[in-house]
Amino acid sequence: MTPTFTKIVADKVTCTVNKIVLLPPTSLTIKAGENIAITGQNGCGKTTFLRVLTGNLRPTGGKITRDDQPIDERDPATRQVIAPLIGPVAGFRDLTVADHLIMVDQTWGGDREGACERIAAVLNRLDILQFGNRFMHELSSGQRQLAELSMVLLRPSALLVLDEPEQRLDEGRRTLLGEVLRERIKTGSSVVWVCHDKAMAEASATRIVRFPQGS
Ligand SMILES: Nc1ncnc2c1ncn2[C@@H]1O[C@H](COP(=O)(O)OP(=O)(O)OP(=O)(O)O)[C@@H](O)[C@H]1O
Numbered sequence: 001m002t003p004t005f006t007k008i009v010a011d012k013v014t015c016t017v018n019k020i021v022l023l024p025p026t027s028l029t030i031k032a033g034e035n036i037a038i039t040g041q042n043g044c045g046k047t048t049f050l051r052v053l054t055g056n057l058r059p060t061g062g063k064i065t066r067d068d069q070p071i072d073e074r075d076p077a078t079r080q081v082i083a084p085l086i087g088p089v090a091g092f093r094d095l096t097v098a099d100h101l102i103m104v105d106q107t108w109g110g111d112r113e114g115a116c117e118r119i120a121a122v123l124n125r126l127d128i129l130q131f132g133n134r135f136m137h138e139l140s141s142g143q144r145q146l147a148e149l150s151m152v153l154l155r156p157s158a159l160l161v162l163d164e165p166e167q168r169l170d171e172g173r174r175t176l177l178g179e180v181l182r183e184r185i186k187t188g189s190s191v192v193w194v195c196h197d198k199a200m201a202e203a204s205a206t207r208i209v210r211f212p213q214g215s
Pocket residue numbers: 017020021022023040041042043044045046047048049
């Protein structure tokens with residue numbers, strides 16, 4: 001069954017470690033079908049918020065829920081809905097890009113017969129089909145970024161959460177990525193992403209939220 005959600009509500013979530021504020025009180029409601037770009041200066045708490053949103057980090061204050069249920073990445077119900085790409089993917093040195101994708105596809109219940117077609121389709125959409133047989137360490141940094149994006153795009157989810165997916169991509173690839181994110185919305189999915197490229201955020205997102213809130 002295709003995973004789904006109606007509403008994720010972050011209500012004044014905060015994160016403080018050893019009296020250091022990683023995230024000041026932040027509230028955001030994400031409705032299904034939204035494509036929200038989060039912008040803001042270095043260190044204002046964007047990645048911390050994404051970690052809270054995906055259930056990777058428990059807020060020290062406030063509350064976050066998905067359809068009134070708690071969000072916890074250890075709970076398979078959370079992982080079925082939310083697909084995060086936050087920080088680099090830890091890959092295997094002796095597996096090719098396509099091998100990694102087979103692993104992702106099969107882990108998330110893809111049928112064996114259709115795996116090659118699905119993998120070719122996502123690689124092709126990101127214009128990296130020719131790199132399917134490369135090892136991850138044989139890719140340029142931008143090509144690796146696209147390969148990591150292909151892994152999170154391939155698996156089923158209702159909400160993509162991406163931390164600066166545009167980084168290391170050239171102008172043409174940024175345009176391509178913006179198109180891919182807009183396509184996700186058309187197929188009923190949602191996206192929340194942190195972006196430092198103002199023009200790309202304005203061209204691709206349905207809503208832009210600036211952190212810290214109230215600034
Ligand atoms: N484990 C930690 N201990 C103490 N401070 C931390 C820790 N992790 C992050 N911080 C601090 O929390 C703040 C928020 O970090 P975060 O990574 O969320 O920022 P960001 O908005 O994503 O920044 P950038 O745009 O540079 O990626 C920063 O000031 C950072 O130095």
